[in-house]
């Protein structure tokens with residue numbers, strides 16, 4: 001079995017299904033960016049996809065991401081940081097990621113802002129919202145979203161471009177749908193509060209992306225359906 005061919009085949013299949021989902025609900029497929037989530041997969045698998053012309057890749061762990069960036073520096077790629085973000089890792093991020101999806105604390109935002117100033121960059125970020133109140137997951141509790149976003153929006157080194165969520169895992173994507181719908185509502189509310197557009201909704205993974213597209217996702221984070229199952233150890 002040719003692993004490289006499998007990756008390309010699955011990627012093409014997913015892209016076709018995204019286009020179909022978009023058309024089914026009257027959206028322009030071009031508004032939707034597929035972020036291929038490559039965490040735990042080796043750089044050589046990522047290279048296969050980048051060489052086939054795929055641009056956007058998502059990583060969860062800072063060191064793993066930086067290692068892959070170095071190894072794949074010869075390729076044209078945009079890196080997205082989608083994992084848990086700690087203040088002490090903030091210094092490694094500015095200038096290296098097209099978009100950080102998982103900002104979820106004012107304290108981390110301040111650390112990031114401080115490092116953006118040092119590098120004279122403005123970092124595009126999304127605020128991750130913990131819609132189901134799950135302790136084991138990151139994200140700003142819904143009740144804190146407005147005050148936290150006001151504080152973060154005032155930081156000159158950060159540019160808030162939208163919201164991200166990761167609903168509980170369900171076998172049926174219809175059960176994830178209300179969370180996607182809620183995130184879209186919160187986005188509208190926050191646009192009013194902050195007085196500027198928030199173009200992005202990062203939502204939808206391997207098991208539920210068609211529903212996410214129907215609810216307005218602009219960024220899909222898909223790993224397993226492209227790269228295959230991750231080793232858990």
Ligand SMILES: *Cc1c(COP(=O)(O)O)cnc(C)c1O
Nearest residue numbers: 037082205206221222223224225
């Ligand atoms: C791993 C991960 C994904 C991808 O999940 P799959 O089910 O493999 O598609 C998406 N978003 C986040 C935040 C992740 O950690």
